[in-house]
Amino acid sequence: MSSPTRSVFARQALLPGGWRSDVRLEFSGGRFTAIDAGVAAHPADERADIVLPPLPSLHSHAFQRAMAGLTETRRDPADSFWTWREQMYALASRIDPDGMRAIAAQLYMEMLKAGFTQVAEFHYLHRAPDGRPYDRPAEMAFSVVDGAGEAGIGMTLLPTLYRRAGFGRPLAPEQKRFESAPDFIVGIMTDIAAAHRDNGRVHVGVGLHSLRAVNREDIIAMLALVPQDVPIHIHIAEQQREVADCVEFLGRRPVAWLLDEIAVDARWCLVHATHLDPGETRRFAASGAVAGLCPITEANLGDGLFPLVDFIDAGGRFGIGTDSNVLASANEELRLLEYGQRLSARKRCLALPGDEKGSVGRYLYDASLKGGSLACGHGGGALAVGQRADLCVVREAALPLPDLRGDAVLDSLVFARAAFPAHNVLCGGDWVVREGRHVREDEISAAFRAAIRHLRS
Known part of the structure; x- marks a missing residue:
């Protein structure tokens, strides 16, 4: 009918x-x-x-919605992303499948009201809190997708490979529920895709948590198992300490290493990529990959400012994500993206290519729609x-x-x-x-x- x-x-x-x-x-x-x-x-x-x-949110951790506003009390004069992460781990250790579904549905409802109709969920809560697999290995992934279905938002599920606690270090006890292997991730992708074969709102891709959490062999093994047309997302160069550790362990900066070692192309979304040198900025833009920028979260965590102007001038593509979901707001993400550049450069109306004149709001909106839709792998997003x-x-x-x-x-x-x-x-x-x-x-x-x-x- x-x-x-x-x-x-x-x-x-x-x-x-x-x-x-x-x-x-x-x-x-x-x-x-x-x-x-x-x-x-x-x-x-x-x-x-x-x-x-409507815009897509190309990067989200739905479970972190359950701690929105609860990490704004200083517990340590050296408070940073790394101390915030300890509170995030404590939350992650307590969420069960029913709670995950309810939290996801609330977040995705808020996203719809805030101007988003597609979300790429970077999902790594794979196992039970004690680290044992669920009887249905994709249990937590199904909870996230079911929450999206309750809210009625488009979902790009990115089951995420997570193997190590840091460069050369095994997973810590508080990370055991994140543990995964390439075949485990493919199993989740396959189960979700099969269950939603005729659902135009559900797509799948793959996440690689970070160069801290996966090595070259892990990445190559993962890419060999997934279809050639799915989006691939990775956290990269978010924190200066991460960059320093990468240089010490791998001999190169994170984005430079990734571009040297892996065939990065338009399927890829490099999330944050906050700390780039000029050469990395130009090479990243030339690769066709999308920069996954999350200005509210990056400001909340004190990450730093992405070199947006240089990236745009080099022809780079970008989209916005809600990441830690401390606040779901499409216009605030775009506004903060531009205002961060203004505060740094002490100039106005910066998010336009070269000497081009025109509307900054329109450029940010158009670019985020195109880049975000590409990163979500759902084919368009236009009227x-x-x-x-x-x-x-x-x-x-x-x-x-x-x-x-x-x-x-x-x-x-x-x-x-x-x-x-x-x-x-x-x-x-x-x-x-x-x-x-x-x-x-x-x-x-x-x-x-x-x-x-x-x-x-």
Whole structure:
């Protein structure tokens, strides 16, 4: 039985060719079937002021949503990423499959309300807290994907290979539930893909935790087992100590080593890559890989600033991720990405190639949509015929000034709104947010609160 055709009529919409007025978007079976600009509305059309293609979050650790706001008390004058990590490990050791599903559903609901309709979940909570495998090895992965299904968001699951505690060091006791091997990871990928074969919202890829946690042989073995078209993600060069340890152990900086030793291409997403030298920046950009930038988390953890301007000038691609999920906000990620560059350079309007003039908000949005969609491996993310029917409706009344058109809309959304004002959100042809509320908000939030109380008990 075919799905009925539904339609939205927008006064203005951001299409792949730019802003257009009076746009009708028809969708059926979870995909756009017709998009026409400069036309009249039909009586059955749902009316909208502004329609945008929603952004993907290309990097997420869903379980860390359960500690949002709880790591902001100084326990050590030398507080850093490494001390924060100890608190994260303590949380990771307590989450069971039911709790994981409830936490994931809450986070993904918040993402949908914040302007995201796709998430790449970098998943490494594979085993039971004591390190033993579950009867179903992909149990925790299924919990994450089930949480995405409850919320109605698009999911790119990245089961992540995690072998060592650091360069040349075995896993520590608190890392035992992360333990995995290439065939274990392939098993998770296969099980999830088989269970969601006909689900246009679920995709799979592979994660490599970091050069600290996997070596060259691990990477080569993993890549030999996965399909050639899946996305490959890795944490890299996030912290200066990580760079120093890599130089000491491998004789080269992390990104330089990876580009020298492995055939990095457009399938790859190098997450953070905060600390690059100029040569690494140019080579990374030339590889076609996507930089997975997570400005809120990178600021929260004190990571540092990615060399965005030089990377853009070298033709690099990037997208944004919510990472530790201390705050789910598409516009705040973009705003902080630009503002970090301004604070460092003491100049304005930096995120544009070379001497190009134009809207910074539009450039950041377009680049993050394209780079994030590539990194998530879900094929597009644009308002275009044949693409998955995802869109975000924004009311003109929610903008800070009246009568805004075109790129001024995005500049206002990125730089002059505390939160992204997603009024209605469509994902895969289903309305998941209506008038600013998720369609299952009460149910999902109640389960989340119960899960958090259980964790604390």
